[in-house]
Amino acid sequence: MKLYDLKAGLNPRRVRIFLAEKGIDIPIVPIDMAAGENATPEFLKLNPLGKLPVLVLDDGTVLTESVAICRYLESLHPEPPLFGRTPLEQAQVEMWNRRMEHEILVHVTNMFRHTHPFWIGRQTQFKDFGEWSRNILLDRMRWLDGELAEREFVAGDTYTVADITAQCALLVAKACKVPIPEDMPNLAAWWSRVTSRPSARA
Structure with a gap:
């Protein structure tokens, strides 16, 4: 899998911190929003809204929205539990x-x-x-x-x-x-x- 990221973005940072807390290392693809890279046809195929972050799974499945991405990662890496245990x-x-x-x-x-x-x-x-x-x-x-x-x-x-x-x-x-x-x-x-x-x- 790989994460399309906006370095200064609020929501992409949520996912990066989540990854760091979990100790998960995945490839990150930086996107320059100021240069319009989030509005290219290639990126809009991943997320037609042109927003970040975007997580692309190994089978090509695309997840957007930071909390949805974090929930998916939590299911794969339950420790430490960042969404609660009980x-x-x-x-x-x-x-x-x-x-x-x-x-x-x-x-x-x-x-x-x-x-x-x-x-x-x-x-x-x-x-x-x-x-x-x-x-x-x-x-x-x-x-x-x-x-x-x-x-x-x-x-x-x-x-x-x-x-x-x-x-x-x-x-x-x-x-x-x-x-x-x-x-x-x-x-x-x-x-x-x-x-x-x-x-x-x-």
Whole structure:
């Protein structure tokens, strides 16, 4: 199998960190979105939406969407379990991963797409919407800071895919000049824990 990757992409990074946590080594094919490589006929045969990451299996089967790719990899390499071990843990990780997507990642993405210079000329930007997303993100970060007062990681006592989602989202937020505020000590301590892991460099 091989992974088509966008080095600076939020969702591709989720898969790379997942691979690193699992100790899985597969060939990676870098795609330059700025140069339009994701819009070539060859790439669009893999993913007509032109998005990354894309995992191509040995038999030619194509998987897209970062969580779907991670779930497939988890089934092949169950240790360490990043989606939970017991039925209850799996439900809790699913719940928290969805919360990280809906309460953190989506607002980071909207802020990035509507305020960052990278998107000028690539899409219509609505700066007011981008600033609204920034304010909502800060509110949700404060909520997450409160949640992390009682546990080390997003979904419990162990590092999971929910942490990976939040970690990658907040890395993009930082690039958009929205670092973790000083009055959010629990979130800052969590950030220090997850970014000190070797997989954070993936």
